Amino acid sequence: MNVIPTDLVDAVILEPRIFHDARGFFVETARAEWFDGLGITHGWLQDNHSRSERGVLRGLHFQTHPGQAKLVRCARGEIIDVIVDVRKGSPSYGKSIAVELNDQTARMLYVPVGFAHGFVVMSEIADVIYRCSNYYDPATEAGIAWNDPDVDAPWPTIQVTVSERDQQAPLLRDVAADLPFVYTPAPAV
Numbered sequence: 001m002n003v004i005p006t007d008l009v010d011a012v013i014l015e016p017r018i019f020h021d022a023r024g025f026f027v028e029t030a031r032a033e034w035f036d037g038l039g040i041t042h043g044w045l046q047d048n049h050s051r052s053e054r055g056v057l058r059g060l061h062f063q064t065h066p067g068q069a070k071l072v073r074c075a076r077g078e079i080i081d082v083i084v085d086v087r088k089g090s091p092s093y094g095k096s097i098a099v100e101l102n103d104q105t106a107r108m109l110y111v112p113v114g115f116a117h118g119f120v121v122m123s124e125i126a127d128v129i130y131r132c133s134n135y136y137d138p139a140t141e142a143g144i145a146w147n148d149p150d151v152d153a154p155w156p157t158i159q160v161t162v163s164e165r166d167q168q169a170p171l172l173r174d175v176a177a178d179l180p181f182v183y184t185p186a187p188a189v
Helices: 032-037 172-178
Strands: 002-005 012-015 018-021 024-027 046-053 056-063 070-076 078-085 096-102 108-111 115-121 125-132 141-143
Touching: 046 056, 056 078, 070 078, 070 096, 070 115, 078 108, 078 125, 096 108, 115 125
Parallel strands: none
Antiparallel strands: 002 012, 012 108, 018 024, 046 125, 056 115, 056 141, 070 108, 070 125, 078 096, 078 115
8 A cells, every 4th residue: 555645734645556457456445454554543434435427526525523534535437536624723724635536546535534525526427435434414514615715626627516505515714613623733753
């Protein structure tokens, strides 16, 4: 497993080894020892799978209490995955990154608790699978505007289809004071 740091504190890209042969490929997408070695010690309690067409944009979403870390991969097609650090006191607060995830590289993006998450589909169809550290709870579902000018998320310039709910999401500055996420630096080694 190749671990690629990102510009956002605590978020990493994981790139597993893919074994190709004449029949196709095989890839391990999760091993507890990989996560333990990265300090990702919560267990995964829920797996989600979404299928979307080209241009569908989902996000930027998060769960408030107790929060929900995600391990995101695109099992079919290609997406641009965007995350935003919304943890108070974080050195990367309000900053965003975009990561290409597709079925060729099997790259995965680790999204810590306290990050807003979304993606846009670049291929004709994409299946996105994400493991979650806590159960989905509609009572704690929240989000910020995908096109928040203060966040300036690096979305690709394609025609997008956005749900009514996501179109009405608030700006980060309008909900920041109410968010429960606080950055805690890792202990010095």
